[in-house]
Amino acid sequence: xxxxxxxxxxxxxxxxxxxxxxxxxxxxxxxxxxxxxxxxxxxxxxxxxxxxxxxxxxxxxxxxxxxxxxxxxxxxxxxxxxxxxxxxxxxxxxxxxxxxxxxxxxxxxxxxxxx
Amino acid sequence: xxxxxxxxxxxxxxxxxxxxxxxxxxxxxxxxxxxxxxxxxxxxxxxxxxxxxxxxxxxxxxxxxxxxxxxxxxxxxxxxxxxxxxxxxxxxxxxxxxxxxxxxxxxxxxxxxx
Numbered sequence: 043x044x045x046x047x048x049x050x051x052x053x054x055x056x057x058x059x060x061x062x063x064x065x066x067x068x069x070x071x072x073x074x075x076x077x078x079x080x081x082x083x084x085x086x087x088x089x090x091x092x093x094x095x096x097x098x099x100x101x102x103x104x105x106x107x108x109x110x111x112x113x114x115x116x117x118x119x120x121x122x123x124x125x126x127x128x129x130x131x132x133x134x135x136x137x138x139x140x141x142x143x144x145x146x147x148x149x150x151x152x153x154x155x156x157x
Numbered sequence: 158x159x160x161x162x163x164x165x166x167x168x169x170x171x172x173x174x175x176x177x178x179x180x181x182x183x184x185x186x187x188x189x190x191x192x193x194x195x196x197x198x199x200x201x202x203x204x205x206x207x208x209x210x211x212x213x214x215x216x217x218x219x220x221x222x223x224x225x226x227x228x229x230x231x232x233x234x235x236x237x238x239x240x241x242x243x244x245x246x247x248x249x250x251x252x253x254x255x256x257x258x259x260x261x262x263x264x265x266x267x268x269x270x271x
């Protein structure tokens with residue numbers, strides 16, 4: 043069975059600085075997708091970034107980028123120029139190629155951005 | 158365009174009561190699913206559906222029933238609520254089955270069982 047591990051329950055960063063959130067996963071599949079979701083205090087689940095396993099190039103979305111290391115099964119999220127609005131829970135999620143859309147989530151990392 | 162709508166937003170039940178959490182989407186999505194979120198546990202899949210009339214179990218299905226009579230609606234039923242079902246419940250949908258479709262989440266239902 044696939045598993046997703048986020049080893050940092052809580053992190054903090056100063057505004058305007060850069061922070062990296064870690065995520066590792068375990069799977070025997072070769073074709074899969076990885077995601078980072080943001081959950082602010084409003085409780086909404088917001089897709090931050092997505093990576094297809096068959097793509098070697100790391101995904102980027104404005105201030106958010108990933109470091110995808112397929113052989114190491116690692117998928118970290120880097121947030122540059124952190125803003126107060128980035129304060130949230132961040133969940134790493136895995137979707138297998140044949141899963142029909144089902145997501146497997148990590149336990150989350152609570153990120154606090156301090157002024 | 159409302160996206161994924163969940164009702165109610167909050168609910169308090171007594172042990173043994175039954176209730177239905179509603180989920181509706183207006184995007185003509187084939188895939189719909191229910192997750193529960195517990196402190197320190199992340200989100201876990203309860204049930205999912207790949208189209209009207211088709212449902213299947215996820216990781217934590219016990220105590221919950223679902224049905225999918227229309228493309229738009231995917232209700233989650235608790236037949237006899239237990240304190241262990243106190244959680245935040247999220248419904249999600251995507252345009253088609255398969256891994257390359259982004260999931261759209263509802264705003265969640267916070268459920269407390271006394």
